Amino acid sequence: MKDTQLKKAEGKLGVLVPGMGAVATTFIAGCLLARRGLGEPIGSVSELGTLRVGKQTEGKIARIRDFVPLASLADLTFAGWDIFPDDALEAARHAGVLEEKHLALVADELRAIKPMPGAFYPEYVKRLNGTHVKRASSKADMVEQLRDDIRTFKRDQGVARTVAIYCGSTETYLERAACHQSIRDFNRGLLTNDPAISNTQLYTWACLHEGVPFVNGTPNLAADFPAGLAFAREQGVPLAGKDFKTGQTLMKTILAPGLKARLLGLNGWFSTNILGNRDGEVLDDPASFHAKEVSKLGVLEQILEPEVHPNLYGTMHHKVRIEYYPPRGDAKEGWDNIDLFGWLGYPMQMKIDFLCRDSILAAPLVLDLARFIDLASRANLSGVQDWLSFYFKSPLTAPGLKAEHDLFVQNAQLKNTLRSMMGEEAITHLGREYYE
Numbered sequence: 001m002k003d004t005q006l007k008k009a010e011g012k013l014g015v016l017v018p019g020m021g022a023v024a025t026t027f028i029a030g031c032l033l034a035r036r037g038l039g040e041p042i043g044s045v046s047e048l049g050t051l052r053v054g055k056q057t058e059g060k061i062a063r064i065r066d067f068v069p070l071a072s073l074a075d076l077t078f079a080g081w082d083i084f085p086d087d088a089l090e091a092a093r094h095a096g097v098l099e100e101k102h103l104a105l106v107a108d109e110l111r112a113i114k115p116m117p118g119a120f121y122p123e124y125v126k127r128l129n130g131t132h133v134k135r136a137s138s139k140a141d142m143v144e145q146l147r148d149d150i151r152t153f154k155r156d157q158g159v160a161r162t163v164a165i166y167c168g169s170t171e172t173y174l175e176r177a178a179c180h181q182s183i184r185d186f187n188r189g190l191l192t193n194d195p196a197i198s199n200t201q202l203y204t205w206a207c208l209h210e211g212v213p214f215v216n217g218t219p220n221l222a223a224d225f226p227a228g229l230a231f232a233r234e235q236g237v238p239l240a241g242k243d244f245k246t247g248q249t250l251m252k253t254i255l256a257p258g259l260k261a262r263l264l265g266l267n268g269w270f271s272t273n274i275l276g277n278r279d280g281e282v283l284d285d286p287a288s289f290h291a292k293e294v295s296k297l298g299v300l301e302q303i304l305e306p307e308v309h310p311n312l313y314g315t316m317h318h319k320v321r322i323e324y325y326p327p328r329g330d331a332k333e334g335w336d337n338i339d340l341f342g343w344l345g346y347p348m349q350m351k352i353d354f355l356c357r358d359s360i361l362a363a364p365l366v367l368d369l370a371r372f373i374d375l376a377s378r379a380n381l382s383g384v385q386d387w388l389s390f391y392f393k394s395p396l397t398a399p400g401l402k403a404e405h406d407l408f409v410q411n412a413q414l415k416n417t418l419r420s421m422m423g424e425e426a427i428t429h430l431g432r433e434y435y436e
């Protein structure tokens, strides 16, 4: 049965991005170009993806954007916050991802997107000295100011719905604390300026208050604690995160399921990166790097299940490094050295050298997530949306559930969720009916 609750995607969709840096401006400029036919939205599942509907023999392949009601590119309206005053054109130039030949085509539209002053307590991002910041009497006051920004944006832009995709800098690693346990504890923490409440959490809380579906593209603690999950459910707001799955981790979750499926053993997986953008500069601070490291390390453990196969994966050494190297800018290079072993324990090695572009890989994810989290909201889904795990290094799940990291399982889950929203059967790949 089709989900009769699913509302149409009518009117404009406001897309708010806290953090108008490399990822956000590459995403915005790409959407502006694509909707005028001046660039191809490559890598976007919501633009280019297809899915099979019904039996293989029926031959029905649908475009995802025609199959489910999604906001059209033309209906997207962008705004954001940053701790520097550069408009989206200047920020994109500073990021150095897109070439002038692309930026010039949408320069006026980008210039018109000026960031709202950021909510910024510098102790969470030590390498940046923001100048375009709000003054507030407390963290509670800061949340109120952000809520005001959201309401003003909705009113001035006349959007029908709004979503937020967090693209701010990686913050220092934070553990869950007492203030994260309940909505009451969190509200008290806001009033008392609890140090366990970071900038990202202020944006998240403001969005939840305003009923804005929220996606966390960073490894930061945002709503992934009891108070955040309870507030999202209470407000009927869908959430997804965290940390966009792009370069090296994307490759890991493509490769590791294959090695595991063939039961090849692993002694070690050493990963290192060089990158020279602002994200790399922030990650040069060990506390911010630790937040990223935690997010990156969890991936292999879930895929390989060392507890089930101690002889194959029980002693695997997994190490991840990121080096800030300014000459590279956004053109990251990620190396992997994989020590594996096969039949009778004979050793082998595999080396991967991925010359990727961080923001070019992240931008289509932002587009898909903006559309899919809006879809979730129109389907009356609230709380954690684990069917969007496909997009994250460290997927959020319901408490007590293990995150799924295998890209192919995640892909099947995403597509089956879309099928089920439209009343179509899930595809199990059992295939026995074709032989009966």
Ligand SMILES: NC(=O)c1ccc[n+]([C@@H]2O[C@H](COP(=O)([O-])OP(=O)(O)OC[C@H]3O[C@@H](n4cnc5c(N)ncnc54)[C@H](O)[C@@H]3O)[C@@H](O)[C@H]2O)c1
Pocket: 018, 019, 020, 021, 022, 023, 024, 081, 082, 083, 084, 095, 118, 119, 120, 121, 125, 128, 167, 168, 169, 170, 171, 199, 200, 217, 218, 219, 243, 244, 245, 246, 247, 277, 278, 279, 282, 358, 359, 361, 362
């Ligand atoms: N590019 C990728 O492939 C990728 C993958 C996974 C995660 N991420 C994460 O996405 C985030 C953005 O990456 P990026 O390459 O665009 O970095 P960036 O440094 O270019 O952009 C981050 C922006 O956030 C701003 N900022 C910092 N604190 C803020 C605050 N409190 N309020 C408002 N703005 C704030 C900074 O001034 C900067 O402009 C980072 O946290 C990064 O780790 C990126």
